[in-house]
Amino acid sequence: MANLLEARDVTVSYLSSDGSHTALDRVSFSLGKGESVGLVGESGSGKTTLGLSILRLLPQNAVYGAGSILYDGKDLLSMDEKSISRVRGKDISIVFQDPLASLDPLFTVGYQIAETVRAHRPGIGKAELGTIVISIMEAAGLAGAESLQHRYPHELSGGMRQRVMIAIALVNNPVLLIADEPTTALDVTIQAQIIDLLKRAKQQYSLTILLITHDLGVAYELVDRFIIMYGGVIVEQGHREEIFAKPYHPYTKALLMAIPELMDIAVHNPHRLSAIPGAVRPHYDKYRGCRFYDRCSYRTPECLDKDPDLTEYSPGHPARCIHPLL
Template sequence: MTEPFLVVEDLTVKFPTEDGLVNAVTELSYSVEQGRTLGIVGESGSGKSVSSMAVLGLHDARTARITGSIKVGGQEVVGLGESKLRKLRGREVAMIFQDALAALHPFYKVGSQLAEAYLVHHPSASKRDARRKAIEMLDRVGIPQPDRRVDDFPHQFSGGMRQRAMIAMGLINDPKLLIADEPTTALDVTVQAQILDLLQDLQREFDSAVIIITHDLGVIAEMADDILVMYGGRGVEHGPAKEVLTRPLMPYTWGLLSSVPDVAGDTAAKLVPIPGNPPSLLDPPSGCAFHPRCAHVGKVQGNLCSTTLPRLEPGPSGPGHLTRCHLSDPAAVFETEVLPVIAPDLLEES
């Protein structure tokens, strides 16, 4: 098998601030192959956006300290010069952002923003070619009358159309990796479903690798082949989507799954929130970062949870499913104590 298109190894991102060093991402490793979708889940501040922005080298070198390795198509991105990074951005790796209204420039026409993205990587193309390409892409993402809407400003588009335009801009150079950072968070549910369908169709068509970053497990269940769960800047569980959603091994993942509302089932059933707050990135908890909020600390011998950081290693269900937990038999705890409250419709879908 060939090397996956994106290989992240021991990625660590720190931001020095007046209050101290923020450990945004610590020793994160994952990889994505062509044609596959990786879902990265976690709370706000878990490091999911920071790590993916590092893939494009979007962090300001003056404010971020990045170590480890990010290989895009075999090329090392960490420490790469600005001019080489520019060739990567938008061409090899494209990114779609959360709020398309804010992410599109309000003063430029949608079409000219798309054309700009095309022209910067096709310097020999004419403006007319770029415009034709922009119309073609708008058409491809399902915008009606693209030859007319190409001259609209972003504020003349609806929310769903703006996100479609954003996707069109991301795919205009046929990138090998598409990173979608909360692509549907700002949209209502029906539009959300359309956008996800569109992304899936396009992935099949372009055969690109996709990273979808979200806190919405419903989105993950629908889209992802693999799931990486992040907590406090570290990967805490990583494996095939079906495995992670149906046989999660890490108590934090259990918590995430239990806090998804069960729309189809018993509406009187209470959601189970994860107690406490996300960990401080300035002064992370000792041992396992999740231990102050974990209900299962008592099942681990001694005070291992608060003193020793567990390694991210294969769990009982096989080598492809990694977990970062001291529990000796998490599957058994999960089967007997946790399962009943996990949203059933989510599990059926996967």
């Protein structure tokens, strides 16, 4: 599969009153054309920072270190502001967890979809624009688009608002969609419908999707491959079946054990975990050794010697652990 996007050693720090804190530490990965990848990890692992880095949407106090993100032969991290704004919302679009925060309360949803088209096609005629708005709303599963387009965001349900956000993200036929926890704020039934919508969009538009979530179970429905993050680094990557059947990293295994349905099947695993004890250690960049050390059931003193590298234990399935669960 040809690579659509190639991130090399992406490094991002945040500056705050107590100094600088590395949120992404030399993160490298690639996305194949038409592939769906789940970026999974606990809160604070750096998922949103990575998603926002791709479009250079990080807040003011973020500093890019070394690294590059190649897209279409160009480095997104070093291109000028004008060029990156041409990529945003056109080639690459992004959907966030909270549609109310992303939508403007003062404008109808139809107007906001139309504006996204106009931003990249300023000269577009009214009739064509109207048709595009209706058809993308229908494709996003918004029934009764003709009248719905005149509604304001607060008049819609959470699920419908997220469909509007997806319509906005898809209306310019992007190549890559980054979806950052798109279903977290929704109830389980609506969550499944949104994942289904993304699945259809993937097939229909041969879209490449980067789905950011802390929920392996939700992501499994959509993705081909997983990237598992912990404490600002990638700790494991692999095809979804391999990750589920044979995780190498103790952290990935712990994440899997936290999925209740999986636990019911895994009768040979008597230790039920509802969550992984402990939390991602703040300022993990200031310590020696493996970042997962204090929470790991498989740790040995050698784990503190150095932060391990990602090692390809089987083809396309690297893990960052000196005691992989092979």
